[in-house]
Amino acid sequence: MACERSASERRVTVWWETTMPPVFGKEDWPRSFGDHGYHGAYECRRLFFLAGRDAGFFVACHRCTRASPCREIERNCDRVCAVVRELRPALSDHAYQGTTHRVCLGDEERRGEDTINEILRGFWQAIALIGSGDPVLRDIVGLTFHVSGVALAISAIIGIPLGALLGLTRFVGRRLLISLLYTGMGFPPVVVGLFVYLMLSRSGPLGSMGVPWIPALFTPAAMIVAQTVISFPLVAGFTMAAVMGVDPMLRQQVRALGATPLQAATAVLVEARIGVVVSMIAGFGSIISEVGAVMLVGGNIEGRTRVLTTAVVLETRKGDFDLAMALGIVLLALAFLVNLAMLTLQGRSFDE
Amino acid sequence: MSGTLLPSMYELHGVVKSYERRTVLRIAELDVLRGEVLALVGPSGVGKSTLLRLLNFLEAPNEGTLRFQGRAVGPDGAMPLALRRRVTTVFQRPILLNRTVRTNVAFGLDLRRGWRPWSANGRDDRVAEALERVGLNSLERQRARTLSGGEAQRVALARAMVLEPDVLLLDEPTANLDPYNVSLIEDIIRSLNQEKHTTVVLVTHNIFQARRLADRVGLLLDGSLVELAESEAFFDRPRDERTRAFVRGDMVY
């Protein structure tokens, strides 16, 4: 859609009214919109879709955030209504659900609307969000760490001994196991998600058994299962490679010094410690940044199964790029800090 | 067990070791006497290291019996950890852990201590004493990776000595060292044998070294023991033609 010279383009996303939570109540309804009647207002950060009584969606515009109901909306109303009228036929169509459009806005809206500013604003908002200890963000970060942390711990408990076993011993079926592991290392997470979904769904082989400790779909436990399946082959595979890289004579020397088989394996693992830490980092990186599986298995339910990645997806699709950026930056920073911590730990904790 | 004090540390009878049906070692009879320094010489690939692996209970023989202080280890017999912990080996290449010198030397003690980090039981003193013996107590905190070849081999020796083993097995311990470190290490081995009465089995292809250190010398060729005699007899009055050739050949070299 070409805009007039005086207008700038803006992307908006169309949402069906029930897919987004109302952000302000009837008392905030602009009086000049009165003839449409209040039915709920739905936020898209700076652009609002106002659902009217007579179906369809109406675009409104404002600059405030979710936390404060908007008063400015009345001031901008004329222009907003013009946009609304222009878009109305298209937006009233159900088929546009979740799609993004460009709309034309007045000069006023054009100030600092380029991408660089979007990124900068995202950055500042990220800092503001973190600084303010926003409870929603805190829940999302908490759940992200809970899910990925537990999944990584389980992956380490399974993966490190498995990797050591494959790297240090020879047994029937070892080659088969290794090729399965390599397949697992490159498996698309979304397929893992699908698989876990089918397994755990109420009609699936595991979900239908009704055993209490088998997690139900759309719970953090189900997300942990999916992420464990994704990350343990990475932990095991990298551990195996690290262990095989250790001088084979070391194990003989260690045994000659009186090590039990378990002590010898531990000594080799400790010698390969950098590789083992890298295997953990690889495993953690693969799950903290993973969207497809947690989306499928967890369902991105606000306050229950929403993690950083799925929140970024949601905010981006809502057109709320600032918040998406902020969440993305939080995700990056957390991943960076965790990796830094692990590397520092392995550098420090050995040798007195 | 030390109460019985058999004259022999090891007694080997008809010991055979094969890898993938290829026999690499076939020892009809071999006694290692308590408190002696026994040198095993021979060109490379004749099974010297394989024999040391059997003596350290790292591998079991395919046939025959190997007695250690009266206890037999047969082909099917399990190799008890208790036996393995009375013996240790220093290999040609010092294989140190990528940790500090002190951690390396304490390693064997820590293995025996098991999971009881609070009971130090004189570990640090013993480590310091062992490092003193090899003249490296100033390097206690250095990382093992940064040591020179001679220093690394002396650390490996300290790591073995600190365990006060009944038998010290040495697999070409000075093969790639400079003459200064060779004589240092020979002095350490000699004093260990004389002061602590540690039995030493030394594999070397340096017959001068065998002559300097050993009470008895054996020649291995193609997996079997050609001749075993007192050092003097071995070098001056070899009985076997092949021993004569080996001694002479190496003298020329």
Ligand SMILES: Nc1ncnc2c1ncn2[C@@H]1O[C@H](COP(=O)(O)OP(=O)(O)O)[C@@H](O)[C@H]1O
């Ligand atoms: N683990 C093994 N698997 C197969 N063959 C081996 C193995 N270890 C040693 N050998 C073979 O046994 C023979 C003797 O080896 P080794 O005892 O190392 O000789 P040396 O120490 O006298 O040089 C060699 O031919 C070697 O190839």
Ligand SMILES: [Mg+2]
């Ligand atoms: Mg050898």
